[in-house]
Amino acid sequence: MDTNAMFKIGYGLYVLTAAENGKDNGCIVNTFQQVTSDPLRVCVCVNKANYTCGMIERTGVFNVSVIDESASFQLFRHFGFQSGKEVDKFAADIDAPRCANGVRAINSSTNAVICARVVQKIDLGTHLMFIADVTDAVIKSALETATYSYYQRVIKPKPAKAPAKKGWRCLICGYFYEGETLPADFICPLCKHPASDFERVQ
Ligand SMILES: Cc1cc2nc3c(=O)[nH]c(=O)nc-3n(C[C@H](O)[C@H](O)[C@H](O)COP(=O)(O)O)c2cc1C
Structure with missing residues (x-):
């Protein structure tokens, strides 16, 4: 079996954000997608070891910023290579206003923001899959979504x-x-x- 076949799946890349008790956090994910249109539902799979996972499990609310092709490697390093358990990812001056649901979403290097409320949680062993109603959605720019292969070919040094x-x-x-x-x-x-x-x- 050639597990490299998994890299042929056409993933997009996203900043998944959550908020709990005055603390904001977020991580990079590729496991986000729409699952039904009526009701409008999405799902995301988050590693249980990630700080963001517990925040979503406890609050039931998250936002997804769709990363576009203008994103720099710094965005991935900031949200994907360090944990909110050790650092406050929003301590620096990050352009990420709060949405109506109280959770922040990045405002640059993103072409859309989707706000969601969890309706079901599935335990996948290492990960939790959250299935959620879309509560709000906004388009931010006309730029293309950064796919996983674009990240590998262009963004990653x-x-x-x-x-x-x-x-x-x-x-x-x-x-x-x-x-x-x-x-x-x-x-x-x-x-x-x-x-x-x-x-x-x-
Ligand atoms: C390109 C890329 C894709 C990733 N996809 C996922 C994913 O789908 N699910 C996940 O749980 N973590 C994923 N990660 C890892 C998390 O972003 C990373 O572990 C992060 O530091 C967790 O932060 P937190 O502990 O503050 O939540 C990905 C990282 C990168 C760089």
């Missing part, structure tokens, strides 16, 4: 030169694991993706 050592490189964020064998249960310390998302570097 290329390594300056091949590392001299043997190891494994995370296909998602570029993290390098030095060593002959990558443990099967290895989780990328930067973006939390599993061993199946690493490629061998000779």
Whole structure:
């Protein structure tokens, strides 16, 4: 089985935001999509280890900002490579006004914002899948949505030169694991993706 086939799925990329007890947070996801049109429902899968996951589980409310092709790698680093458990991702001057549901949404590098309220939660083991009613939606620009393959081809920086050592490189964020064998249960310390998302570097 070639699990690289998963990279052929036409994912978009999103900033998933939540708010709880005066704290705002958000993370990058690719697992967001519409599931029904009447009622208008969406779903998103969030790793239980992510701070955003618990916030959504407890509050039942989230927003999704659809990332467009003007986004820089810094946006992915900010929301995707660090956790709200350790940093306040909204402490800096981030252009992210609060929507009517009380949850913030990024205002630049996004072509649409979708606000949602959870109606069902499915436990998938490592992840929770939230199925939610769309409570509001707004188009922000005419720019194209940044797909996962666009992120890989254009946004993610290329390594300056091949590392001299043997190891494994995370296909998602570029993290390098030095060593002959990558443990099967290895989780990328930067973006939390599993061993199946690493490629061998000779
Ligand atoms: C391109 C990309 C796609 C990602 N997709 C998902 C996803 O679909 N679900 C998820 O739970 N985490 C995903 N992540 C990882 C989270 O964004 C990351 O673990 C983040 O630091 C979690 O932040 P938090 O702990 O503040 O919630 C993705 C990261 C990147 C860079």
